[in-house]
Amino acid sequence: xxGESEWDSKYKTMLERSPAMKKLGLLILSGFTLMLxxxxxxxxxxxxxxxGKDQAYLIWLSLAIMTLVLVVVFVxxxxxxxxxxxxxxxxxxxxxxxDGNRKLELTYTIxxxxxxxxxxxxTVRITLEQSPDxxxxxxxxxxxxxxxxxxxxxxxxxKHENGAEVKDELVLPEDEDIEFNLHSEDLIHSFWIPELAGxxxxxxxxxxxxxxxxxxxxxxxxxxxxxCGVQHTNMxxxxxxxxxxxxxxxxxxxx
Numbered sequence: 001x002x003g004e005s006e007w008d009s010k011y012k013t014m015l016e017r018s019p020a021m022k023k024l025g026l027l028i029l030s031g032f033t034l035m036l037x038x039x040x041x042x043x044x045x046x047x048x049x050x051x052g053k054d055q056a057y058l059i060w061l062s063l064a065i066m067t068l069v070l071v072v073v074f075v076x077x078x079x080x081x082x083x084x085x086x087x088x089x090x091x092x093x094x095x096x097x098x099d100g101n102r103k104l105e106l107t108y109t110i111x112x113x114x115x116x117x118x119x120x121x122x123t124v125r126i127t128l129e130q131s132p133d134x135x136x137x138x139x140x141x142x143x144x145x146x147x148x149x150x151x152x153x154x155x156x157x158x159k160h161e162n163g164a165e166v167k168d169e170l171v172l173p174e175d176e177d178i179e180f181n182l183h184s185e186d187l188i189h190s191f192w193i194p195e196l197a198g199x200x201x202x203x204x205x206x207x208x209x210x211x212x213x214x215x216x217x218x219x220x221x222x223x224x225x226x227x228c229g230v231q232h233t234n235m236x237x238x239x240x241x242x243x244x245x246x247x248x249x250x251x252x253x254x255x
Contacts, residue, residue, distance in 0.1 A: 043194040043220075048241075050214040051197040054126045065115050073191065132182070132200050133206040144177045144211075145247075151182070151202045151224065154231040164254030168237040173247035174217040183207045190226035193239055199225040217241045239240035 045060075047053045089151070147170070148159035159165045172178055180193055184204045192199035196210045224235035 006089045007228070009238060034108045044198070047195060047197075048153050048218055049196045049212050050218040051130060051212045052195065054130065055198050057179045058123055058126060069115070071127055132210040134206070134208060137235050144179050145173055146181065147172075148181045149190065149191060149202070150182070150185060152185040153187065153229050154235040156222070156235070156237045160253070160254065162251050164251055166254065170222060170237055170239045171247060171250050172215055172239065172241045175214055176244070177211055178215055180210045180212070181207055182210060187228045188226055189224045189228055189235070191222070192225040193220055193222040195220045196239070201226060215241050217243070
């Protein structure tokens with residue numbers, strides 16, 4: 001039959017091309033591996049505060065769930081491609097028409113819902129706990145240091161509790177909660193210290209309060225993560241977390 005010959009010709013061509021497809025698959029896999037090798041220096045995945053660790057946990061949890069789903073999909077895909085592959089012995093095979101499968105339908109409906117709940121519960125909890133607030137606390141809790149942050153083209157200004165102001169250099173005490181009162185004098189900026197916590201937009205005529213908890217000693221780099229003009233890339237600041245005693249001495253020297 002003419003139809004059968006066209007069918008055979010089509011799949012013979014596909015089989016002949018299979019070595020090329022294998023090479024293409026290896027090339028894609030190699031490229032993906034090289035891409036992942038550049039992720040070793042991602043600072044947000046090596047956080048130095050309790051706030052950052054909660055955010056990194058959400059990233060890893062999301063990645064784990066997505067990887068699980070991806071592996072299951074590709075395994076099933078490969079299994080069915082192999083099981084129902086074309087062969088001369090099966091060229092006249094006609095599968096039985098099945099009118100639904102309740103168990104299967106329930107399975108692939110319930111499992112995604114469960115995965116979404118596993119991801120949604122901690123995401124909502126951490127988001128509500130860490131979202132910036134529009135009201136600044138007048139009396140900080142014990143173990144909390146208040147810093148007023150002002151963003152402007154193209155610099156950051158930090159005002160400590162004793163009134164001392166420093167530009168583009170942020171010094172913090174270790175193992176304390178830091179309350180940042182953020183506002184902008186001109187455009188929308190974005191306050192970001194990747195090793196400590198996620199970025200927060202800074203608005204003109206609006207003050208936001210953002211708390212980063214239990215910062216660890218070390219030296220980090222902060223930046224503006226919102227394009228704000230031709231010198232945006234230079235809108236950075238240094239961050240140094242030191243001991244509480246050294247911090248008290250530091251702010252006293254600024255008076």
